[in-house]
Amino acid sequence: xxxxxxxxxxxxxxxxxxxxxxxGKTVGEGGKAKQLxxxxxxxxxxxxxxxxxxxxxxxxxxxxxxxTWHYKDDKSSSYLEMGGMRYSxxxxxxxxxxxxxxxxxxxxxxLGLDQYAVPFNTSSNPLYYLRTKKMYLAGITSANPAPYxxxxxxxxxxxxxxxxxVELLAGTAKNLPQTRAAWCEFYQDGxxxxxxxxxxxxxxxQLFKDIGYWNLMFDQLGSEGFGYVADGNGYTSNVIxxxxxxxxxxxxxxxPGTEYKTLTTGYSSIFNxxxxxxxxxxxxxxxxxxxxxxxxxxxxxxxxxxISYAVTTRKNPNKKAATRTTNAAWLAMPRYAIDLVAQATRxxxxxxxxxxxxxxxxxxxxxxxxxxxxxxxMFFDQEWWADTTNSALQYPAPILS
Numbered sequence: 001x002x003x004x005x006x007x008x009x010x011x012x013x014x015x016x017x018x019x020x021x022x023x024g025k026t027v028g029e030g031g032k033a034k035q036l037x038x039x040x041x042x043x044x045x046x047x048x049x050x051x052x053x054x055x056x057x058x059x060x061x062x063x064x065x066x067x068t069w070h071y072k073d074d075k076s077s078s079y080l081e082m083g084g085m086r087y088s089x090x091x092x093x094x095x096x097x098x099x100x101x102x103x104x105x106x107x108x109x110x111l112g113l114d115q116y117a118v119p120f121n122t123s124s125n126p127l128y129y130l131r132t133k134k135m136y137l138a139g140i141t142s143a144n145p146a147p148y149x150x151x152x153x154x155x156x157x158x159x160x161x162x163x164x165x166v167e168l169l170a171g172t173a174k175n176l177p178q179t180r181a182a183w184c185e186f187y188q189d190g191x192x193x194x195x196x197x198x199x200x201x202x203x204x205x206q207l208f209k210d211i212g213y214w215n216l217m218f219d220q221l222g223s224e225g226f227g228y229v230a231d232g233n234g235y236t237s238n239v240i241x242x243x244x245x246x247x248x249x250x251x252x253x254x255x256p257g258t259e260y261k262t263l264t265t266g267y268s269s270i271f272n273x274x275x276x277x278x279x280x281x282x283x284x285x286x287x288x289x290x291x292x293x294x295x296x297x298x299x300x301x302x303x304x305x306x307i308s309y310a311v312t313t314r315k316n317p318n319k320k321a322a323t324r325t326t327n328a329a330w331l332a333m334p335r336y337a338i339d340l341v342a343q344a345t346r347x348x349x350x351x352x353x354x355x356x357x358x359x360x361x362x363x364x365x366x367x368x369x370x371x372x373x374x375x376x377x378m379f380f381d382q383e384w385w386a387d388t389t390n391s392a393l394q395y396p397a398p399i400l401s
Contacts, residue, residue: 003040004325006309008297009332010046011064015274016107017330018044022281038286043326044278045311047337049293052275056291061268062275068266071379080377081267086120086260088253096179099258104270111273113263120260128159130231148228154221159232162221163251169194169220170208170248177249187245208245216244237371295321299344300329303352310344335368 005021007014021042026032036042051058061068066084071077087108090100108114125138131147137158140146145155154161170176170186171193177183190208200219202211217226217239230239238251263269282289294314298321301308307329310320331338342356342365355361384390 003036003327004043005036005040005328005330006043006045006307006324006326007330007332008045009064009330009337010044010048010050010062010275010291010293011332012066012271014044014046014330014332015271015278016103017332018042018278019107019274019281022278022285022287036282036285036287039288041288041290042282043290043292045295045297046291046293047296047314050271050275052272055279056275056293058293061266062271063268066267066271068268069377070266078379079266080375081262082375082377084267086262086267089117089259089261096181099253107274108263108270111270111277113265113270113273116263116265116269117261118264120262122260128232130228146228146232148224150225150228151222154225155228159228162217162225162229163233163238165225166217166220167248167252169196169216176252183249186249187243190245190248208248209243211244212241213244213247214239214241237373240369240371242369297331297333297341299341300331300356301345301350301352302355308352335365335370338365 007017021036024035026035048060048064049058050056050062050064051060052062061070063083067082068079069082070079087101087104088099090102090105091098092105108117125136127134127136128140128146133147135144135146140155140157142153142156145153146159148155154165167176169192170190175193177186177190187209192202192204192206192208195204196202202216202219208216214226217229221229226239230236233239238247279289281287292311295311296314296317298310298312300310303325306325306327308323308325309329310323312319313321331341333341338356342354342362345354346357
């Protein structure tokens with residue numbers, strides 16, 4: 001009997017799920033029965049309308065939270081990455097000790113995009129604008145500290161030093177987990193391994209998973225030290241009040257030695273190539289591919305052995321456009337969007353199981369912290385940073401390469 005699988009969301013998660021459903025390897029006969037095969041239908045719902053290809057044109061670059069914006073929409077012109085912009089290259093070492101973004105690196109290679117991968121250059125001497133004061137990192141010294149009243153002369157050094165101070169609560173760098181499996185154990189059992197001063201509200205032996213990260217930073221660095229780290233590192237998402245055990249691992253990615261790469265074709269090109277691969281795979285397997293742009297999930301319920309869902313269109317976004325059924329559904333959507341869908345059935349009588357409003361599912365949703373972010377992109381008509389003759393240029397960029 002023919003199956004229908006439905007994915008709601010055509011960003012990175014939705015497209016990756018689709019590719020795995022069409023091309024993934026299974027274990028056992030039960031897995032084979034669940035695979036998409038000839039005559040089955042695969043639906044992809046896209047609340048926007050991504051510009052995937054000539055056959056599937058759209059209004060903006062593909063990628064959802066990744067968006068490559070070309071100047072004047074000219075693909076041959078300069079571009080800005082308005083969302084995700086780089087990845088940490090994984091060497092392919094599968095021992096568990098190698099760092100890097102494994103899934104991203106692997107997908108880029110499988111799509112043949114690694115030929116466009118180049119180092120993502122970052123400055124070792126960035127220019128800061130801190131409390132109305134402009135200063136290069138190399139210029140932050142005891143004689144010229146950053147404008148923060150940080151304990152223990154913390155403003156005499158890089159703002160990222162605060163991350164190291166907190167990290168050392170787990171012991172020396174050698175004491176931190178060195179493998180992926182060890183980090184998983186650390187998430188559960190990692191604890192403060194050193195004696196802390198009496199001024200601290202925490203104690204040696206306390207589990208990091210029970211401590212909010214910015215609570216820990218405030219405790220160890222003080223309000224001025226926290227402000228210096230938060231302002232100077234450039235990412236508010238690094239210092240929000242998330243699980244300290246997870247934060248310690250995540251922020252080690254930004255230590256020296258990490259090799260970042262990007263694509264000369266723009267980061268969104270990953271998702272154009274992924275979409276093209278999905279179309280090819282579906283055609284080769286005889287799977288019916290139904291792409292629905294400008295359509296979003298309105299509500300979803302588990303009814304009997306199937307799933308009943310309603311959709312709405314951008315033309316009339318507040319009204320149900322259709323009610324359908326599917327064998328399996330994937331909600332490749334952020335927390336806020338999922339919660340909006342849950343609201344549609346939260347206070348009404350209905351058949352079946354209202355999965356999204358189940359108490360445990362609501363707890364899972366709350367575990368995802370919503371953190372707004374933005375970028376400012378600028379284009380210039382001349383390379384002012386390279387103009388050494390301009391006496392008004394107080395902070396010429398130190399071009400080293």
